[in-house]
Amino acid sequence: MNRQQKAVLAQDRRTPSKVNAWILGSSIASLASAVHLILDANVPASQIHILESQDTPGDGITSTGDSLIGYDHRPGCLPSFNDVCMKKLLALVPSTSVSGRTVLKDIEKYYEDKVSQNVRVTHVLAQGDQGPRRTDARDLGLTLIDRMKLTMLLLRSEESLSRKRINQIFNKPFFDSTFWIAFSTLFTFQPWHSAAEFRRCLRRYFYEFQNLNTKKPLDCTQFNQFESIIMPIIQFLQRQGVDFRLCTKVTDIATLSDCGTETVSAIHVLRDSSRETITVCADDIVIVSLGSDTSGSSSGTNKSPPFSKTMIAENELDENWSLWLNLRTQHPTLGDPYNFCTRVTESMLETFTVTLKDADFFNRFVKLTCDEPGIGSLVYLKDSSWKISMCIPRQPFFPLQPGNIQTFWGYGLCPEREGSFVKKPMLNCSGEEIMTELLWHLGFLSPSILKNSITIPSVMPRMTASLLPRAYGDRPKVIPEGMTNLAVIGQFVEIPDETTVSMEYSVRGAQLAVSQLMGLGEEPENTRKRLFLSFLDLWV
Template sequence: MRDSVKAYLIGGGIGSLAAAAFMIRDGGIAGGDITIFEATPLAGGSLDGGGDPDGGYTLRGGRMLTTDNYECVWDLFKSIPSLEHPGQTVYEETIAFNELHKTHSRARLVDRNRFKVDVSSMGFSMQDRLELVKLEEADEKDMGDSAITDWLSPAFFETKFWYMWATTFAFQPWHSAVEFKRYLRRFMKEFSRIETLAGVKRTVYNQYDSLVRPLQHWLQQQGVQVLFGATVEDLSLTDDASTVTAIRYLRNGETQTVPVRPEDLVFFQNGSMTDASSHGGMHSAPPKLDKRDSQGWALWEKLAAGRPQFGNPAAFNASIPESWWASFTVTLKDTVFFDRMEKFTGNVAGTGGLVTFQDSNWFMSVVLAHQPHFAGQPQGVQVFWGYGLHPDRIGNFVAKPMAECSGEEILRELCGHLNFDYAEVMAKANCIPCRMPYITSMFMPRQHSDRPLPVPAGSRNLAFVSQFVEVPEDVVFTVEYSVRAAQMAVYQLLGVERAVPPITPHDESLKVKFDALIKSFK
């Protein structure tokens, strides 16, 4: 054990939790020497899940998982015991669950006539194919902060491929071309099956219950201390910014300072895609908040001022209209909606993935997960989740922007797209909408230098662990990105000789390339 080293982690999201686990498992640091500062009452960050059957369950979102790509996530969770299945790890529990519940969507896209769209063809023209190849082969150094629209013609954004790819991963046409290119390469294996989502894997419950809770439980068993309600306001650094010397935080109305020695470690979760999120209710829309209300970006902005090695947060948080969308979680106390959806889609809940209404002004999608979706969810209660990528637009059936709609109005819009009778299928529904102003901020066009390295050049004891760091070839908006950044940072700062699991090069497989080529010409 490294008895002399203490570690401090700022933010209790999956990146910090993973870093703590890697320090204990691979770095020889005692759990009792690790402290996590979390401003909210819960750990998990953006991997959240809460509520109850009476007040309504809430999910801001869910990250897509695969077993073919998430090398660092599964390396971690092969070491974390399941909370519900003694003798199994979280990884083994997840694999067993997905063997029982395989994804094969039968209603990936629905058109304005409530017909299921034939998605056997991607709808590409030869120009689309050539432009995609040019983008996929471009050098990131030459791409700079270009947008997807700089590389692909307007007609591409009307293809069935775009409707499916954009809603699976939450891309907008104005987002970063570099990130879009990375997705094309990282998930090339999914290209040929994007219409069925067969490569998507799911956790037993929502990701808070299935990933965060068992990981947090294991960390607490190792003696890791989590200070909830603790907001870190500043870090003291040496003149060359190479070493953190103190942490100042606010808790219970009192400002406290923790001295940090040169041999100690500090991990900082810079930025948050769910910062300034707000919830509405069945009869109220979510309030409009931004970073001034939450101060969630303040520490990174303070640290980065005059220190280019710490990145440029303004590249990501300066334009809410380009980075926001809205989601909603629906709690039902009868089976009418699920029964009607199963009949309409041909999928039992948990086997279909996203159902996207391609002509929806809100660009709305819904997904019905296997039930129960929350640990402790009572029998007879069902939960589903949905979102709209264009919440600023007037609905097709409700004459208001999605962002200004209550839960009831969102459900009426949904029923309009499905041609369901609202009074029949939503009689016992509770819909909680959520506004997320920075949810795709990490997709914003940016220069290579706008994201710090997990361990910035010259740093001796400070690491950045988040969706806003630079991990070559990997893709943001995934659990894998945060966990990989954490593993890289821990191994580098502690000199761990064990290798970080490499990214699986599916895009170099001849079979994967051939399958993608065949799919593009259908």
């Protein structure tokens, strides 16, 4: 038994009534931690404190705007593909609409009533002689060499892929295949992203790739993810009496050393321009949300591009990053935040949300894709230099959305490139210019559609930072080595064999943190995996 295990076991008998839980940040991982502390660990809700620098919880992914100024749905590019951990969480949270029902039952009922079980998630549109044409995303288009390389990648150890990029393993033709287009569209992978994370994603999803491209209940919600998943959790925690301390920025954490172990003793915060110190007692626990995909994000308008942010790492970083940077200087076992937060040219993408005042766009889109209106399929524009993907969700997408208003969202994986029709980088385009480029690719050259639409662009410099190449140790363990009362959570912690491409990863980390800190002795259920022969069956 190593020193860390002894330190954790020493706290196995924490008495819930004596515990004050300090949760730093209000991401989905933080909110999930609070739910499991209440319902699994029996910690009184009033003794759970969530510290957040923003004036609203949710880690900056709240959807804003309205039908008049245009909606702004930044988290649209977040992959869902939720699994057992999210299912467990949502089964604990009460429905906001039906008494005696859970959020999980709400989602399953909506899927049963409204969503076709054979809906394809991804379409690929390419320019043809007669305009855009749809190609079959089920035809993987892989050469024998690509298949062999995929097989070899699955067999390699993760250690052998340290800091390797995907394009160091595969040649350019692979990135033109339908397989790569569909996979990268679903999970926002780029050729320069981590080969190790790509391997994890393949091992997790590749055996069911054909089924992966079909919508499942947990990936279908009545409204957007924030309204259907995040908000019910926040409302439940507020009703339970959790102490939300908003507009409170955590600046540092103090620890005490004892025989090779570290125990958090104080949290330093900035609240209402005043510095305060929160004393952390021996029975207390601290859960820290590390890093943030949405840090440094900014939105533009229909007439102006998003504000250009500086590329300097120390600027435009929220406290999830600045705190991690501070902690790492004192505790090297807490990973390397610089590896993820400084490489914005590799982790940037741009989202856009379109608000439509008439049905002309939807009618043309249905005719082009042969889909029923608003089924939520992703459509990838193969010839777009910006690498645009877009989604037409079921309407209404926002709770207060008027019946005569329709919305959809999309994102560009390469916003720094010049457009195919609008000859400027996506980053420098107004919402109207982005919509113009989109309509050109779709063949919808209608002035009335452009006139009756509002497009809100948002630049997200670190949206795919968790997919960047890394080495072992760049991401800390959920319980860092030697820590007795501290856990770290979020997309930038290390959970062996699991992939960070979905919200499921953050929820799994939260469940691990609560179980280990409180000594519950329960580990989250493992995701389903199959033997290697199952992968080979796909090629037959």
